Amino acid sequence: MKLFRTTRKKVAKMRDQRDISGLVRALNDSDLFVAVDAAEALGAIGGAQAVDALIGALESGPEPVRLFAARALARTGDVRAVPFLVRALSDPAARMRGAAASALAQIGDATAEQPLRDAIRREESISGAAPPPIEGAMRMLEGRMLSSVVARREMEAALLEIQKRERR
Secondary structure: OOOOOOOHHHHHHHHHHOOHHHHHHHHOOOOHHHHHHHHHHHHHHOOHHHHHHHHHHHHHOOHHHHHHHHHHHHHHOOHHHHHHHHHHOOOOOHHHHHHHHHHHHHHOOHHHHHHHHHHHHHHHHHHOOOOHHHHHHHHHHHHHHHHHHHHHHHHHHHHHHHHHHHHO
8 A cells, every 4th residue: 555645746846856766656656647747857857767767668658658758768868768769660659659759859869760761651651641740850850960960061171271270
């Protein structure tokens, strides 16, 4: 018998105190509002223990918790979540597939590009068109990768210019 009930107010306090252990316990609470709040708090705090718990929730939690776990993982930006989010692109629930795609795009890891392209093809074969969240995620990822390439080229050009000046 549970003597102390976890409430949303307690989750907010755990978040403020950065009580990751308490938030991990709350992530598995039977009250979905508590569990979802815990997922959001863990995403805001980040760190290895939080990411591990969120991956666990993404893999086996109820759908609302899995959705918020995907969003929270995106917020952490931790690339360890990428393979699990890629697996979620095949989830039976369309909302979950969209949340996973968005999270992958926000994390911005290049290894997500091909799985996102594959997800678009799967969605198109099922319904004739990829859902906007998955197409949007692909565009976001492509934009991030392009920005990264452009920034790298600009940085390399600036460094070459500095080296030329130093040689003079």
